[in-house]
Amino acid sequence: MSAYSTTPTNIDDGDILIEALKTMGYTATNCIGKPQPLVGYQGDYRTADGSGHTKDVSKAMKADVIIPRKQIGGASNDIGFVRGADGKYVAVLSGFDRGCGFNEQWLKTKVNPAYQDIRIHRVAQKMGVRVVTSGQRRPDGKIMYQFLKA
């Protein structure tokens, strides 16, 4: 069995998260505020602690943003993001999918940069600054943005 486990993130805007996932090729389901159950590779649900299977929706592990398993791979489980009490999202990933590359490293190197790119550009627009450099990767691995304020 491929148990679900959680990984905290600094992501606090579900709409931007969905947009970021879209730039990565995933059409995530938006159920922010009305969490829906995560579906496993056998089409069943997982218990809220992530360890067992259940067909009872009320006992199922739920998420606010869901990447359907069909978009991940044939034997994959849904990937979920649950909004925590502090407003930050926690990623819910199965053991199988973690082994297939959908793990902390995926969150760190793919999801987070895509999320921050959209967030930073939205802030720039809100603050009325002009983009000079956008998402330039430096030799030290950091991603640089430069803006000019009139």
Place this chain on the structure above:
Amino acid sequence: MAAKTITVLFDPETDKISVETSGFQGEGCTAMHQAFSGSATPAEFIKKPEFKAVQLNRQTVRR
């Protein structure tokens, strides 16, 4: 008048953001720092001499 620039550095490895402003005076740069840092852990928040100069002037006026 000096150009007002904002440099944002995002480190995917540590999930930290550092914001550096140039040409801003007073509270202007604070707003930029707070907006661009978002919920990520700010790596740096340094008040430049320009900020301190404006704060000093404000105190002088109040007296």
